[in-house]
Amino acid sequence: MVAMPQETWIDLGAANDIPRLRAKTFRLGGETIAVFRTSSDEYFALLDRCPHKGGPLSEGIVSGRSVACPLHGWVIALDSGNAVAPDEGCAPTLPLRVGGGRIELCVSKI
Numbered sequence: 333m334v335a336m337p338q339e340t341w342i343d344l345g346a347a348n349d350i351p352r353l354r355a356k357t358f359r360l361g362g363e364t365i366a367v368f369r370t371s372s373d374e375y376f377a378l379l380d381r382c383p384h385k386g387g388p389l390s391e392g393i394v395s396g397r398s399v400a401c402p403l404h405g406w407v408i409a410l411d412s413g414n415a416v417a418p419d420e421g422c423a424p425t426l427p428l429r430v431g432g433g434r435i436e437l438c439v440s441k442i
Contacts, residue, residue: 340439342439347373347435348433352369354369355367355368355399357390360439364379365377365379366380367437370394370396374397375428377428379423379424379426382421383423384403384406387402407419408423426438
């Protein structure tokens, strides 16, 4: 039997600390993680780096389930991290869960 690595989750704080249609950043493991909140209170975590030129996605405009990079307007899907066509590329996503009004991030994937 192969031992599966155990996931490690950390508490990032209260879910309501992230305003709707905005993001909050966290510095973890040498990376900046952006946690986004949509207008329908869905939460997503991505590395805060656009696949195009590395722009800070956390400073972009959130619309629906996507964010537009503030540098060149690339649109990134929050659920997959994929750039919306015709652009190509991907911002890595991270597992996130919300429960009891708190947000937790799986840091085993960083």
